[in-house]
Amino acid sequence: MKILYNARIYTFDKARPLASVIAFDHGEIIAVGDDELLTAFGRADKQDLQKYTVLPGLTDAHLHLQYYSLSLQKIDCETDTLEECLQRVKEKVQKAKAGEWILGHGWNQNIWGNWPSAADLDQIAPNNPVYLTAKSLHAAWVNTTALKLAAVGAGTPDPKDGQVQRDSKGEPTGILLENAILFVSDFVPEPGTAALAAAIEKAQPILWKMGLTGVHDFDKRDCFLALQQLHAQHRLKLRVTKNIPVELLDHAFKIGLRTGFGDDWLRIGSVKAFMDGALGPRTAAMFQPYIGEPENKGNLNMDVEQLFEFTRHAADVGLGMTVHAIGDRANHEVLNAYEQLRAYETENGLPHLRHRIEHVQVLHPDDVPRLAKLNIIASMQPIHATSDMIMADKYWGERTSLAYALKTQLDAGAHVAFGSDAPVESPNPFRGIYAAVTRRRPDGSPGPAGWHPEQKLSMQQAIEGFTTGAAYAAYAETRQGILAEGALADLIALEKDPFICNPEEVKDLQSSATMVAGEWVLEF
Numbered sequence: 060m061k062i063l064y065n066a067r068i069y070t071f072d073k074a075r076p077l078a079s080v081i082a083f084d085h086g087e088i089i090a091v092g093d094d095e096l097l098t099a100f101g102r103a104d105k106q107d108l109q110k111y112t113v114l115p116g117l118t119d120a121h122l123h124l125q126y127y128s129l130s131l132q133k134i135d136c137e138t139d140t141l142e143e144c145l146q147r148v149k150e151k152v153q154k155a156k157a158g159e160w161i162l163g164h165g166w167n168q169n170i171w172g173n174w175p176s177a178a179d180l181d182q183i184a185p186n187n188p189v190y191l192t193a194k195s196l197h198a199a200w201v202n203t204t205a206l207k208l209a210a211v212g213a214g215t216p217d218p219k220d221g222q223v224q225r226d227s228k229g230e231p232t233g234i235l236l237e238n239a240i241l242f243v244s245d246f247v248p249e250p251g252t253a254a255l256a257a258a259i260e261k262a263q264p265i266l267w268k269m270g271l272t273g274v275h276d277f278d279k280r281d282c283f284l285a286l287q288q289l290h291a292q293h294r295l296k297l298r299v300t301k302n303i304p305v306e307l308l309d310h311a312f313k314i315g316l317r318t319g320f321g322d323d324w325l326r327i328g329s330v331k332a333f334m335d336g337a338l339g340p341r342t343a344a345m346f347q348p349y350i351g352e353p354e355n356k357g358n359l360n361m362d363v364e365q366l367f368e369f370t371r372h373a374a375d376v377g378l379g380m381t382v383h384a385i386g387d388r389a390n391h392e393v394l395n396a397y398e399q400l401r402a403y404e405t406e407n408g409l410p411h412l413r414h415r416i417e418h419v420q421v422l423h424p425d426d427v428p429r430l431a432k433l434n435i436i437a438s439m440q441p442i443h444a445t446s447d448m449i450m451a452d453k454y455w456g457e458r459t460s461l462a463y464a465l466k467t468q469l470d471a472g473a474h475v476a477f478g479s480d481a482p483v484e485s486p487n488p489f490r491g492i493y494a495a496v497t498r499r500r501p502d503g504s505p506g507p508a509g510w511h512p513e514q515k516l517s518m519q520q521a522i523e524g525f526t527t528g529a530a531y532a533a534y535a536e537t538r539q540g541i542l543a544e545g546a547l548a549d550l551i552a553l554e555k556d557p558f559i560c561n562p563e564e565v566k567d568l569q570s571s572a573t574m575v576a577g578e579w580v581l582e583f
């Protein structure tokens with residue numbers, strides 16, 4: 060048994076919000092209280108936390124663990140100059156074996172002033188294929204070795220919805236746009252299970268430092284295999300809720316897999332479907348056209364009947380659903396399908412599962428109360444509000460009063476769970492908490508009041524999204540996101556108290572020590 064004492068413990072347990080002593084054994088909390096526990100558990104091993112602030116370990120309720128972990132192994136191409144980027148590529152090439160793929164991400168030709176070219180890379184990487192994706196993911200920059208491997212030359216026609224950039228003689232320049240990216244990306248080898256498991260293992264300490272002890276993962280089969288391998292080898296030290304892609308629903312149905320199967324480390328979450336696209340490419344399904352594009356209302360990926368069929372099929376075996384919906388029309392249709400599903404669950408004596416909508420990015424005013432009414436979880440990403448604000452104002456205009464409307468959903472009584480959608484954004488939950496509380500970017504924009512300040516959350520609400528909210532979405536509210544008897548001993552220690560410090564300091568908070576299952580995985 061072990062005791063941590065002399066701490067400022069925010070338990071997120073309504074029965075006892077504050078404490079200074081916590082006792083745990085075999086990875087589980089046995090008591091939370093104050094100095095009386097020091098005498099009650101007199102023989103326990105004691106550790107003085109020297110007034111550090113303690114919170115439950117945070118959970119990112121929407122992240123792509125595989126792509127995030129692999130992104131950490133790529134060259135960071137987000138540099139101010141082309142030369143800097145080339146220098147990084149050169150260093151990577153020097154350490155690589157001949158023929159090994161060199162991967163990178165994050166360049167932006169607008170910052171560099173010009174498109175880069177294959178020739179730039181050929182000088183430093185004559186023998187390795189190089190594949191570097193743009194920050195936008197709408198372009199890739201490759202070298203001649205990669206073009207040759209993919210057999211892309213002057214005679215290669217452009218694909219549908221894509222373009223091979225060419226010089227005056229018709230030769231590829233090394234820039235591939237949109238679907239032309241697939242010409243080369245199809246040749247980039249996928250990492251095997253062991254390599255992916257190793258990448259995830261390397262990502263764990265980075266996530267612990269950010270304060271995360273749990274994630275809800277939205278990647279697919281390869282990621283699940285890697286997670287199971289890590290788990291079997293006792294290398295998994297994050298609590299993972301694993302969602303299943305809807306294209307595999309039938310297989311899950313046939314083997315009788317259901318939401319909740321697994322253990323405290325790795326558990327089956329929901330079936331993930333996509334109702335629409337995104338704001339950036341203006342493919343999110345809207346009731347009214349995008350500003351400046353009178354013909355464009357985005358696209359629905361399926362109709363409500365099709366979606367209801369998926370949800371019904373899933374519900375029959377006890378699988379919950381989670382549906383990506385960005386636009387107001389997409390959210391509306393998903394809510395319609397869930398309304399039918401609730402009736403179906405009732406008629407058939409099935410449990411009302413905790414179905415979710417991912418993003419809930421903009422709602423029609425009539426739909427605002429419906430998530431709470433149907434008990435649908437709003438899985439939202441506070442950081443998207445400030446990352447997207449300029450784009451959202453430009454294309455949605457006045458509709459942004461109900462966009463990224465965290466507070467509106469809380470006020471309506473919906474359960475909310477917060478995440479980052481990493482690697483789209485950093486998984487750092489304190490960046491998300493900062494955005495939720497200030498509605499500002501770390502650079503202070505759009506000004507002191509923040510963007511749609513009426514949507515600002517309290518610190519308590521913001522942290523709840525990453526603790527009790529995420530736990531509820533995973534049916535883990537008695538185990539995770541709370542420091543109470545019977546919960547897992549997953550916690551973080553902070554040098555500064557986010558409830559007291561200047562909100563500006565919150566964006567830079569990091570965990571000084573992170574405990575998972577009663578063990579300091581990140582030490583002071």
Ligand SMILES: [Zn+2]
Pocket residue numbers: 121122123277480
């Ligand atoms: Zn996602």
